[in-house]
Amino acid sequence: MSVGIIGLGAMGGAYARNLLAGGIAVHGFDPDPSAQKMLTEAGGTPQSDYGDWLRDCEMIILSIASTQILADSINKLCKILKPGQVVLETGTFTLDTKQAAKNNLDNCGAVLLDCPVSGTGAQAAVADLVMMASGPENSYLKIAPLLEHFTKKVIYAGPFGNGSKLKFVANHAVYVHNCAAAESLNYGVSLGLDPKMIFNLLSNGAGQSKMSDLRMPLMIDHAYEPATANMPIAYKDISVISEDIKSNNCSTPLFNATQKLYDIAKENVPATYDTGAVYEVYRQKLV
Numbered sequence: 001m002s003v004g005i006i007g008l009g010a011m012g013g014a015y016a017r018n019l020l021a022g023g024i025a026v027h028g029f030d031p032d033p034s035a036q037k038m039l040t041e042a043g044g045t046p047q048s049d050y051g052d053w054l055r056d057c058e059m060i061i062l063s064i065a066s067t068q069i070l071a072d073s074i075n076k077l078c079k080i081l082k083p084g085q086v087v088l089e090t091g092t093f094t095l096d097t098k099q100a101a102k103n104n105l106d107n108c109g110a111v112l113l114d115c116p117v118s119g120t121g122a123q124a125a126v127a128d129l130v131m132m133a134s135g136p137e138n139s140y141l142k143i144a145p146l147l148e149h150f151t152k153k154v155i156y157a158g159p160f161g162n163g164s165k166l167k168f169v170a171n172h173a174v175y176v177h178n179c180a181a182a183e184s185l186n187y188g189v190s191l192g193l194d195p196k197m198i199f200n201l202l203s204n205g206a207g208q209s210k211m212s213d214l215r216m217p218l219m220i221d222h223a224y225e226p227a228t229a230n231m232p233i234a235y236k237d238i239s240v241i242s243e244d245i246k247s248n249n250c251s252t253p254l255f256n257a258t259q260k261l262y263d264i265a266k267e268n269v270p271a272t273y274d275t276g277a278v279y280e281v282y283r284q285k286l287v
Contacts, residue, residue, distance in 0.1 A: 002027060003146060004057035006050075006073055008035035010121030010228075011090065012063030015150045017042045018127045022149035027053050050076040059143045060087045065233075067097050074101045074112075083109025086139050090115050090131075092171065092237050094244070095161050102135075102160055111139040114160050116167035117151070118174075120214060120228035128152050132170070134163035168244050171237045172255055177211035178278055179258045184212075185219055186282035195220040215276030222280075224273035231265065234275040238262055261287065 003019055005012050008030035016026045016039055026044035030036060036046035047053055054060060054077065064070045070093065077087065087110055089101060102112040113135035123129055127150050133140050134157040147154050157163050184207065188198035199216050202208060218224055238259050245252050261278055264286050269277045281287055 001025065001058050001146075002056060004028065004054050004060040005063060006030075006060065007063035007065070008032070008039055008046075009063065009065070011117070011124050012061065013038055014121065014124035014127075015061055015063065015090075016044055017125070018150035019146070020044055024146065024149060027057065050080060052080065054080050055082055055085070057085070059146055060085065062087060062089045062091065064089075064091055065236075067093060070097065070101060071104075074104045077110065078104060078108045081105075081108055081110040085110045086143050087112050088115040088133075088143070089113070090117055092116055092167055092240055093164070094240055095164055098161060098164055111136060112160070113140060113143075114163040116163055118167065118170040122214070122228040124150070130155065130170075132157050132163040132166040134158055135160040165244075168241050172241055172252070174211055175234065175238060175241075175258050175262065175275070176254050177209045178215055178275060179261050181209065181212040181216050182219060182261075182276075182279035182282050185216055185279060215274070218274055218276040219279035222283075224270075224277045227272060227274035229275050231262075231269060231271050231273050231275055231277060234262055234278075235266055 002025035005016050005026060005028040008016060008028050013035060016028055019026050020043045027047055028039050028044055029047045029050060039046045062070065062073060064073060070091065087105060089098060089112055098114050105112045113133055115131050115133045117129045117131045119129035129151045131147060131151045131154045133154055140156055144154065155166065157166055184202060185195060185198055189195055199220060202216065203213050242259060245255065261281050264281050265278050268286055269280050
């Protein structure tokens, strides 16, 4: 049994390592030589390009950052895959982008499942991810046992696209909570309180949140590199969610304020920084 992975960055690389640790053979493609080296050292088999090796994979995971690369990848897979092969698209894209990928892959008989994940790169490294899987249930059940190797929980959401809808809700909460953590920390610091004391309170009190636990230590130490998820990822995710909110005519004043804070960060914070660096908007008194 083997799994193919296209894209071996922070997330795809973590999927690969966790699958290999579970005894699953992994073949992977990424144009970055360092990613290929990582897979080799982890015990996997790096590939130099898309090819017939993909036809032998029980499951193929796409861990791709851009719409254009996703479209190119799907076009290549259409020429290679066999009918019935299952492909997981794990990224955050608009519903239209996901549907276009599905329609294209349908042409060769392969099955695309919409399976975004909630969690950072650090969480992915220890299989602390929640996956929102959607698409044909029989195809999902076929590969479900493999998902246990790199997730802590999988929510089967039903028809294709529901996974992405759940991811939009998850990311909405993530970025709002990032800003809430930054604002609470900034408020406490302005009162002359020790930042670590503030974190101790919030990580144990009623105001605790996962994002506060994960990112407030980064904010306190101004330690945003290496990023568990970098700022361009935040900008992309926020843009996707904003587009979906507008299409559904939904009232989201908290998210609107969050988007404005990240817009300010985009002009003042290095792109390589972790998304928790939205705290710098407060610390540098940019608002």
